[in-house]
Amino acid sequence: MRFVAEAPGRTRVELEHRRIDRHGPGWQSLRDGVAGDQGWPLYLARYGALFPEVS
Template sequence: MSGTDAVVRRQIVVDAPVERAFAVFTERFGDFKPKEHNLLGSPIVETVFEPKVGGHIYDRSEDGSECAWARILAFEPPDRVVFSWDISPAWQVEQDPDNASEVEVRFVAETPQRTRVELEHRNLDRHGPGWESVRDGVAHDQGWPLYLDRYADLFIDAR
């Protein structure tokens, strides 16, 4: 196993200044996170991204239950955000932070009105036995590519 096997990288370019690209990603995370990606027993009504180090990303369901599945590790507007991926290979919440991978999202201005959004999901092997299923899941078309496509669609709809 090489270290590169435990990393998934994706990127997308949006027609927006870097500040807006960052704000849409963090403030409207629940607008592009697929609601079908659900660890709760009831449908998701909202996904909350708490914009601060020590905050969480969590889902709230119709029945009021909540599932915190990520911790905000770095929050540096408008350049980057880093959060943990506290979801195990069994697609359950991982209780041990040492067994979590992390996602870094960088926002790079290509022009004053275009931003490249670079996502790196790394340290996937920290999930332990079966970690490859996490890698394969987030790399799949229904993983990060789906998130980024739906994120980019938010800019098209705003025109």
């Protein structure tokens, strides 16, 4: 996870999930799960909702 300052009051968060193959046999199912609608996209959206933009 990286936090990149883009402008005053604005930060981009970059998330990279790598070496998932280390989870052993069946790792492809894990990869598909975290990439699906109920995986990282869902949890990142929930996290983002905790910090709405302030005008």
